[in-house]
Amino acid sequence: xxxxxxxxxxxxxxxxxxxxxxxxxxxxxxxxxxxxxxxxxxxxxxxxxxxxxxxxxxxxxxxxxxxxxxxxxxxxxxxxxxxxxxxxxxxxxxxxxxxxxxxxxxxxxxxxxxxxxxxxxxxxxxxxxxxxxxxxxxxxxxxxxxxxxxxxxxxxxxxxxxxxxxxxxxxxx
Numbered sequence: 001x002x003x004x005x006x007x008x009x010x011x012x013x014x015x016x017x018x019x020x021x022x023x024x025x026x027x028x029x030x031x032x033x034x035x036x037x038x039x040x041x042x043x044x045x046x047x048x049x050x051x052x053x054x055x056x057x058x059x060x061x062x063x064x065x066x067x068x069x070x071x072x073x074x075x076x077x078x079x080x081x082x083x084x085x086x087x088x089x090x091x092x093x094x095x096x097x098x099x100x101x102x103x104x105x106x107x108x109x110x111x112x113x114x115x116x117x118x119x120x121x122x123x124x125x126x127x128x129x130x131x132x133x134x135x136x137x138x139x140x141x142x143x144x145x146x147x148x149x150x151x152x153x154x155x156x157x158x159x160x161x162x163x164x165x166x167x168x169x170x171x172x173x
Contacts, residue, residue, distance in 0.1 A: 003172035016164035031088035034136025048173035071138035
């Protein structure tokens with residue numbers, strides 16, 4: 001089938017299986033570091049498609065010194081099946097999430113959405129594209145330590161932290 005440009009062709013979703021309180025002190029800048037929040041495999045139905053990636057995650061970290069923050073990563077792999085880890089290429093990375101500089105801060109809680117359009121992917125008919133979303137610790141100065149970052153998904157608290165989700169939508173090019 002031929003889809004008109006901008007038409008939503010398909011959507012695939014994933015919900016995180018991490019446990020409330022899972023933690024890391026690693027900066028996430030590859031497919032092997034930080035917390036593995038969610039992955040989505042999608043086999044394109046069109047040629048030349050773009051992919052809208054939407055992620056949402058709740059977390060907190062306790063700053064023990066100035067310049068500490070969080071980091072996030074989206075990796076992509078194209079192949080004959082699902083891919084992970086070092087087989088992924090970085091398509092999005094941000095290492096200063098929740099950055100407050102030298103302002104005093106204590107326990108930083110975030111419910112963070114992320115939207116990204118992948119319009120540079122190259123694939124052949126029948127190949128699967130894997131998108132992986134990761135979350136980690138961060139710092140704005142190389143002279144400070146990374147804070148401990150905690151994943152949150154406890155809907156039974158008064159904060160209503162819902163499990164992280166990842167949605168990938170194929171859009172006709």
